[in-house]
Amino acid sequence: MRGSNHLIGILNFLTFLLSIPILGGGIWLSGRANSTDCMRFLQWPLIVIGVTIMVVSLAGFAGACYRSTFLMGLYLFCMFFVIAALIGFIIFAYAVTDKGSGKPVTNRAYLEYSLQDYSGWLKDRVASDSYWGKISSCIRDSKACKKIAVTVNGVPETEIMFDSRKLNPIQSGCCKPPTDCGYTYVNETYWTSGGGVVGINQDCSLWNNDQDQLCYLCSSCKAGVLASLRHSWRKVSVINIIILILLVISYVIACAAFRNNKRIDNNEPYGEAQMTKSQPSRFQL
The missing domain is CATH 1.20.1440 (de novo design (two linked rop proteins))
Structure with a gap:
């Protein structure tokens, strides 16, 4: 014994x-x-x-x-x-x-995230106004979107190079507009509409090139946070x-x-x- x-x-x-x-x-x-x-x-x-x-x-x-x-x-x-x-x-x-999981996009290495793919307690908690203000502030203060920029031999990456990158859920959901919005790439966090936004995604009207706003109010950003939490x-x-x-x-x-x-x-x-x-x-x- x-x-x-x-x-x-x-x-x-x-x-x-x-x-x-x-x-x-x-x-x-x-x-x-x-x-x-x-x-x-x-x-x-x-x-x-x-x-x-x-x-x-x-x-x-x-x-x-x-x-x-x-x-x-x-x-x-x-x-x-x-x-x-x-x-x-x-x-x-x-x-x-x-x-909830990311969806592949044609001719893109990164995944897109939609809030509609998630449900339940965690979604309601993260998406609520009382918590999302704090979470989006955290993402902004962590400078997650500023870190997305890369250079190759001192030259900023091109759109083709950006499309071949595997972004993490927060970078994909919060730092760029959804792909189906039809925005034109200028750099990683600056996109132009090119005369009109294509698509019926409500996030298309929420995207802002202001580096303190970007897509932090977008449903795709909330979905990206949920994807990260799910993994953790x-x-x-x-x-x-x-x-x-x-x-x-x-x-x-x-x-x-x-x-x-x-x-x-x-x-x-x-x-x-x-x-x-x-x-x-x-x-x-």
Whole structure:
């Protein structure tokens, strides 16, 4: 039974290490939110999950190393709720990021993003006026669109070169007008209508060559943010699934270790307790 204590100690040490990138991601978002108030509603779930897993893993690690019945009991009690919360978070994360993806465009390497392809809680949250003002301000302050410009041997890229680039969702949705609007390329963030905008896309009238406006009010920009969040949340979910598997294994082994620790605390060696229960006394008539 000592092996169970050693094994649960190793598993909890691994989950402790895995909680560090989750907590670090939440702190990183928190640091950015302090200056730009960017996507504040995403930072706290990561911080809470990271801290909880870290504390519970330390309790399980200490309980296994010192064979503390109290710490192991506290570990099992908290672990039940952590496992339930992780399962709920994973299901929620996959549910709110189930729909939506970029669409290919003819003769373009980058994808186009449409808000109509997304639905549910995450879309309503991002697209709401109260949050979108903060998110668009974050994108503007991060200078994501200024970074889109590139030069080749000191010469600005041509339209053909731009069309062959693989832009990320925010660059595609926020830094240029939608392709179906028919705008004429001047540079990466400056486009002219050429006498009239083609297409019925409402974003066509929202595009502005002012570098502080661009397409930040466009639905395509909101869709680009949703695509980026979808990618990030799926990555977090993969890490959470790995942690969940380790926690479930640890929980099962911890139950055995907890029973073993209780027997030791009660001065009941496992083998003698079993012999006493299974064999009658030789002096019994």
